[in-house]
Amino acid sequence: MSRFFLTTAIDYVNSRPHLGTAYEKICADVIARYKRLCGFDTRFLMGNDEHSQNVFKKAVEEGLDPLAYCDQMEREFRKTWAYLDVSFDDFIRTTEPRHKAGVSEIAKRLWDAGDIYEGVYEGWYCVSCEEFKQEKDLVNGNCPLHPTLKPEWIREKNYFFRLSKYQQPLRDHFAAHPEFMQPENRRNEILRLIEGGLQDISVSRAGQSWGIPLPFDPSSVVYVWFDALINYASAVGLGVNPEMFEQWWPADLHVIGKDITRFHAVIWPAMLMSAKVAVPRQIFGHGFMTVDGQRMSKTLGNLIDPIVAADRLGPQGQDPLRLYLVKEVSFGGDGDFTWERYDERYNVDLANNLGNLVSRVSAMAARYRNSRLTPVHEGSDQLARIGEQVVVDYRRSMDAFALHEGAAAAFRLIDATNEFIAATAPWTLAKDPAQADRLTRVLFDAAEAIRLAAVLLEPIMPTSCREILRRVGTTAEGLTFDRDGRWRNDGERVLAQDGPLWPRLGAKETTTVTDNESTAAGAPGTAAPA
Ligand SMILES: [Zn+2]
Numbered sequence: 076m077s078r079f080f081l082t083t084a085i086d087y088v089n090s091r092p093h094l095g096t097a098y099e100k101i102c103a104d105v106i107a108r109y110k111r112l113c114g115f116d117t118r119f120l121m122g123n124d125e126h127s128q129n130v131f132k133k134a135v136e137e138g139l140d141p142l143a144y145c146d147q148m149e150r151e152f153r154k155t156w157a158y159l160d161v162s163f164d165d166f167i168r169t170t171e172p173r174h175k176a177g178v179s180e181i182a183k184r185l186w187d188a189g190d191i192y193e194g195v196y197e198g199w200y201c202v203s204c205e206e207f208k209q210e211k212d213l214v215n216g217n218c219p220l221h222p223t224l225k226p227e228w229i230r231e232k233n234y235f236f237r238l239s240k241y242q243q244p245l246r247d248h249f250a251a252h253p254e255f256m257q258p259e260n261r262r263n264e265i266l267r268l269i270e271g272g273l274q275d276i277s278v279s280r281a282g283q284s285w286g287i288p289l290p291f292d293p294s295s296v297v298y299v300w301f302d303a304l305i306n307y308a309s310a311v312g313l314g315v316n317p318e319m320f321e322q323w324w325p326a327d328l329h330v331i332g333k334d335i336t337r338f339h340a341v342i343w344p345a346m347l348m349s350a351k352v353a354v355p356r357q358i359f360g361h362g363f364m365t366v367d368g369q370r371m372s373k374t375l376g377n378l379i380d381p382i383v384a385a386d387r388l389g390p391q392g393q394d395p396l397r398l399y400l401v402k403e404v405s406f407g408g409d410g411d412f413t414w415e416r417y418d419e420r421y422n423v424d425l426a427n428n429l430g431n432l433v434s435r436v437s438a439m440a441a442r443y444r445n446s447r448l449t450p451v452h453e454g455s456d457q458l459a460r461i462g463e464q465v466v467v468d469y470r471r472s473m474d475a476f477a478l479h480e481g482a483a484a485a486f487r488l489i490d491a492t493n494e495f496i497a498a499t500a501p502w503t504l505a506k507d508p509a510q511a512d513r514l515t516r517v518l519f520d521a522a523e524a525i526r527l528a529a530v531l532l533e534p535i536m537p538t539s540c541r542e543i544l545r546r547v548g549t550t551a552e553g554l555t556f557d558r559d560g561r562w563r564n565d566g567e568r569v570l571a572q573d574g575p576l577w578p579r580l581g582a583k584e585t586t587t588v589t590d591n592e593s594t595a596a597g598a599p600g601t602a603a604p605a
Contacts, residue, residue, distance in 0.1 A: 079115040081107055081328040082307050084335060085122040085169065087205075088148035089129040090378075092155045094412060095332075095364045095371050097381035101397050102361060102406060102478060103330040104161045108534035109473050109481075112556045118323055120310050121156070122167035123149055124303045126296070127205050131285040141285055145170060158382050159393045160537055167310040169287075169302060177309020178302055179290045182278075184350035185236060186291050196233040196277045199226040205299045207277060220334075223374060233277040234295065241345035242273045248344060254357055256340045257476070258407035261333060261360040265340045276342065304343045308352065325353040333360040359476055362409035364400075379412065388421055388577075394536035395421045395577070401535050402482035418580050426579040429489050429528070429543075433576060435496065436521045437546055440570040443505050444518060448548070448568045451516040458520045461491045462527050462562040469531050470560075478535075485531040492524040522547045522568055530559045539576065546571045 083103045086096055100121060107119035125145045134144035149168060156163065167174060185191050199208040201218040208218060208226050218226050246269055249255060249262070256262040279295040280286065286296025305313070307326050312319035331339050336358070344354040363370065366377045385392035399420050404410025440446050465488040472480035496517075504514040529543040533554060541551040548568030549559075 079110045082120040085124040089133045094379040121163040174309040177313040180314030190349045197230040201226040231281040234279040235275045326355040336360040394539040406478040425577040430577040448519045454516045
């Protein structure tokens, strides 16, 4: 069986997960679930980045031992991911022994390769970014990402990695593997950066206790970014479990935010080249999620808790949230979240469209056929042909990580089924005994279209699709794309009629909920800084 190893960025634990963090994990989860559906032996890695000075400071502020603080945050993160149905197979923390072993292994290899040397770093450092900044990057003397925060001027003994040595190997790699960095606009950004020349980078911090000591100089710790990148390899056994490493490395896909492409597409492959380890096959840099057109930030006070967003739409509210994030944002581009649009899409896509379709078809099957539908082979294949075309479009999109187009393809089938019902008018066919077979065929095809759409949407809305499959007389048990991801004109279906999957949000209700939750989530206008 082919395997597929994918990862997300690991998260700093100095604050709780918000909608932007959740966006990345949900999209990666959709890819992981899609790959499993396609029969890949899939390994989906997530984790927490704990060796940050911010984490250390935050723990001290709260009067906690840093590790105890990280334990507490791990529970918060795991709770959020479980709530959103994020199906990771492994969760790594950078304070774990397996990660320390991986970091020591890489550091040793780079040292042995002669790619690390001692020097003095003097310059700006933004503690919030945990990044060294060049004068030219600052805006009015401050970090562009942290406009209220003055970077620190530091001068300390550092070890440097000879990144400059890897300019040509990186160029060659990008030329030989055009798919390495996606989407295309980010690939071009990175190529320009490499063409502009690479400077050696500092990979250690002196005089700090919170971090992994360098194996060749334990008085320094590994710089947090250098440390963090290695998690992808240490999680699959680098330096500890060669068999496991052999099985899973290189990673097939790193899903990351567009702000950290330089670390992943330049520094990380150079580190691996120096360590004589294969580089990952692909890096995908997604865009940012804004709220009402504004960047989400703690400073602006407009962070949205994904659990609050999911809860707003009732039990299984994680599925409408997942659908919104995947379908409304073109994966790779930036996306915007507004409570109004979120409610509107819920009503349009789920309450009025998919949910209503499932209710109507199961109600008509109950009324006209006692809920039992058998395949009939005569008559028009119109809907079946649309279904087959949609599957082709869906797979092409999903294989290219155009997740929004995959979702749109599934909804094309749902729209076509609604139109098919309007055009064939089963309620009229039911009045004419001569049309009995035709009516059976229409209902069977409508139920089959719903089944197929539910299979396509399963990676995006796993819980709801399980329920839809039950209602159209099949099961999500052991779902495989090869068998279930195509039009099937076989087998009797016993449909189940049940309450609405997604009750419509009323206009009045919507307004009330919006007011409450805008306040709770600190939406702009209620908590914006003066
Ligand atoms: Zn910063």
